[in-house]
Amino acid sequence: MPVIELRDVRRTYRMGEDTVVALDGVNLAVEKGEFVAVMGPSGSGKSTLLNLLGCLDRPENGQYLLDGKDVATLDDDALSAIRSERLGFIFQSFNLIQSLDVVRNIALPLFYMGASDETCEARARELAGRVGLEQRLGHRPMELSGGQQQRVAIARALSNNPVIILADEPTGNLDSRTGEEIMDLLGVLHREGRTIIMVTHEDDIAAKAGRIISMRDGRVQSDSGAGA
Amino acid sequence: MNRVLRISRLGAEGLKLHPLRSLLTALGIIIGVGTVIYMLAVIEGRAAEIQERIKARGSNNIILRAKKPADDSKAGTSRTREVVYGLTYEDTVRIRETFPAVEVIVPVRDVFGSVYSGESRTDTVTMATVPWYLDVARGQLLAGRWFTDVEMESCTPMAILGHEAARTLFLWRDPLGESVRIGAKVYRVIGVLEPTVTSDEREALKRDRAIYIPLSTVRERFGERNVKFVSGSMDIERVELHEVLLRLQRSEDVVPVAAAVEAMLERFHANKDYEVDVPLALLEEAQRESTKSKQLFGSIAAISLLVGGIGIMNIMLASVTERTREIGIRRALGARRRDITTQFLVETLILSVVGGLIGIAGGVGASALHEQLVADSRTLVTLGSVVLAFGISALVGVLAGLYPAVRASRMDPIEALRHE
Ligand SMILES: Nc1ncnc2c1ncn2[C@@H]1O[C@H](COP(=O)(O)OP(=O)(O)O)[C@@H](O)[C@H]1O
Numbered sequence: 001m002p003v004i005e006l007r008d009v010r011r012t013y014r015m016g017e018d019t020v021v022a023l024d025g026v027n028l029a030v031e032k033g034e035f036v037a038v039m040g041p042s043g044s045g046k047s048t049l050l051n052l053l054g055c056l057d058r059p060e061n062g063q064y065l066l067d068g069k070d071v072a073t074l075d076d077d078a079l080s081a082i083r084s085e086r087l088g089f090i091f092q093s094f095n096l097i098q099s100l101d102v103v104r105n106i107a108l109p110l111f112y113m114g115a116s117d118e119t120c121e122a123r124a125r126e127l128a129g130r131v132g133l134e135q136r137l138g139h140r141p142m143e144l145s146g147g148q149q150q151r152v153a154i155a156r157a158l159s160n161n162p163v164i165i166l167a168d169e170p171t172g173n174l175d176s177r178t179g180e181e182i183m184d185l186l187g188v189l190h191r192e193g194r195t196i197i198m199v200t201h202e203d204d205i206a207a208k209a210g211r212i213i214s215m216r217d218g219r220v221q222s223d224s225g226a227g228a
Numbered sequence: 229m230n231r232v233l234r235i236s237r238l239g240a241e242g243l244k245l246h247p248l249r250s251l252l253t254a255l256g257i258i259i260g261v262g263t264v265i266y267m268l269a270v271i272e273g274r275a276a277e278i279q280e281r282i283k284a285r286g287s288n289n290i291i292l293r294a295k296k297p298a299d300d301s302k303a304g305t306s307r308t309r310e311v312v313y314g315l316t317y318e319d320t321v322r323i324r325e326t327f328p329a330v331e332v333i334v335p336v337r338d339v340f341g342s343v344y345s346g347e348s349r350t351d352t353v354t355m356a357t358v359p360w361y362l363d364v365a366r367g368q369l370l371a372g373r374w375f376t377d378v379e380m381e382s383c384t385p386m387a388i389l390g391h392e393a394a395r396t397l398f399l400w401r402d403p404l405g406e407s408v409r410i411g412a413k414v415y416r417v418i419g420v421l422e423p424t425v426t427s428d429e430r431e432a433l434k435r436d437r438a439i440y441i442p443l444s445t446v447r448e449r450f451g452e453r454n455v456k457f458v459s460g461s462m463d464i465e466r467v468e469l470h471e472v473l474l475r476l477q478r479s480e481d482v483v484p485v486a487a488a489v490e491a492m493l494e495r496f497h498a499n500k501d502y503e504v505d506v507p508l509a510l511l512e513e514a515q516r517e518s519t520k521s522k523q524l525f526g527s528i529a530a531i532s533l534l535v536g537g538i539g540i541m542n543i544m545l546a547s548v549t550e551r552t553r554e555i556g557i558r559r560a561l562g563a564r565r566r567d568i569t570t571q572f573l574v575e576t577l578i579l580s581v582v583g584g585l586i587g588i589a590g591g592v593g594a595s596a597l598h599e600q601l602v603a604d605s606r607t608l609v610t611l612g613s614v615v616l617a618f619g620i621s622a623l624v625g626v627l628a629g630l631y632p633a634v635r636a637s638r639m640d641p642i643e644a645l646r647h648e
């Protein structure tokens with residue numbers, strides 16, 4: 001059974017008089033442990049797709065089955081629980097909380113899972129070490145470089161030991177060298193057996209994934225590993 | 229519950245991030261609550277003072293006093309004048325016969341003139357009265373005793389000294405068993421009174437300086453005349469009784485009986501040479517007055533707390549907008565709507581409750597300062613006013629915080645994440 005299964009998913013936005021179709025009948029199945037790159041021109045619906053997969057949004061039509069369970073049947077609290085227990089997010093603009101230090105940022109998903117302060121602290125330190133930030137534990141995001149901030153975000157995405165990691169252009173704001181370091185980190189996570197779905201513009205970044213999905217106008221145009 | 233507590237901690241942290249802003253935000257509540265506490269303390273202090281004064285004079289008592297009527301004879305026409313006025317024994321008999329509600333009647337006559345003890349002398353009022361005076365006037369014996377019915381009947385010359393009078397006449401000696409001379413007659417001292425406890429200083433002074441003797445001895449020795457020398461001329465006053473205290477069994481009867489007594493006196497006295505003093509009526513008036521000022525100041529305080537609440541709400545709305553992105557991040561990472569609501573509501577609650585506590589401290593401080601700076605003033609911070617002020621600030625916190633907090637929790641996480 002795939003971890004993720006989309007069946008004919010539609011999502012539209014109203015812009016005054018007009019209706020923008022962001023997703024126009026997307027079918028997709030992702031197996032556990034896959035590393036999927038989502039590509040496509042700007043406005044093709046990549047972010048909308050990722051938000052949907054991340055349970056931040058719900059499909060208007062069609063079905064989203066996460067671990068075989070239809071997301072449409074879940075209420076807002078249940079979706080929050082899924083986000084905190086099973087998903088990890090990595091954003092293009094890092095999205096760290098400026099007033100919290102590295103440790104507290106990393107521990108956020110654990111905090112909302114209900115882990116104790118000691119657990120949060122210990123796990124955050126361990127993960128900071130894993131992404132090479134053991135010297136920066138008490139720093140605020142402002143005091144870190146872009147690459148370091150994205151490492152904090154990756155550590156944060158790992159803190160709740162998620163099944164699926166969703167990354168929306170994780171290297172988009174980084175220079176190519178730092179981008180590569182981040183990709184290496186994601187590669188390690190993939191080899192550990194995690195499912196990763198990553199949006200990117202860059203071909204060489206996408207090449208590191210095992211499967212590439214191209215989108216255009218809210219549809220899946222090509223899928224290198226469809227049915228795999 | 230644990231979760232609520234942990235989220236609440238976030239609210240506290242949010243405030244610590246901007247201590248000055250937090251303080252300024254809470255200022256409205258601080259001032260509002262401080263004003264409530266201070267104003268109520270002043271009002272309550274005054275009310276308590278008045279109440280105590282009245283209680284000291286007996287709230288079940290009616291006090292009739294002789295009052296020299298307005299002078300209609302031409303001054304200076306005679307070096308010697310005789311004025312007859314005041315209450316009479318006849319009045320007391322009539323009151324006893326007419327008003328069964330009057331339980332005890334205490335006649336008092338002031339005797340003027342110097343009192344001597346050896347070389348010591350004091351110009352004081354000697355109050356000639358009856359054995360049951362002390363009970364009705366609420367005095368306390370420090371030492372010795374009051375005179376008895378038998379001693380009254382037999383006109384035994386005995387005196388009880390007010391606290392001050394004892395000091396003046398005997399310094400540190402024990403006055404008991406000694407004697408004092410009033411006019412030509414010698415009285416044996418059988419008792420000394422405690423200082424009078426009342427914030428009415430004039431009344432206290434009068435009582436503490438007085439000397440008390442049996443009324444019967446005065447009727448015999450002095451006749452009904454008091455001779456006073458006023459700036460060279462001689463005034464002869466004929467006053468039977470200067471004061472008559474009436475004690476009633478039930479306080480409900482006090483006001484109507486006082487009115488009836490006054491009507492009766494009016495019928496039998498040609499001049500208005502008396503006055504009727506009803507401590508209870510004053511008490512009731514004082515209570516009405518303090519209720520009125522409480523209502524007035526209450527509405528002022530309510531307005532300032534409303535303004536304080538609006539100030540907090542305004543800042544919290546701005547803070548929610550400013551922290552939109554943070555809200556989006558928290559939601560994406562698993563915060564439930566109600567976690568966000570809790571975080572912001574707790575922030576407002578802490579602001580207003582801590583503001584309320586500071587305000588209470590400030591109000592108590594201001595009340596203490598008021599007592600120091602304003603002469604003859606008393607303030608009273610009641611538990612009720614503290615509880616009221618604290619409750620109101622918590623209520624303002626909930627009311628002002630609810631809308632911004634709910635607004636924060638209703639944000640769409642995706643929109644919030646895109647917020648710059
Ligand atoms: N919140 C929104 N309101 C209106 N239109 C939106 C919104 N989000 C996305 N869209 C539209 O949906 C389409 C897909 O957007 P998006 O998924 O962000 O594309 P991509 O990430 O591939 O650039 C675009 O046309 C965009 O303008």
Ligand SMILES: [Mg+2]
Pocket residue numbers: 046047048
């Ligand atoms: Mg996008």
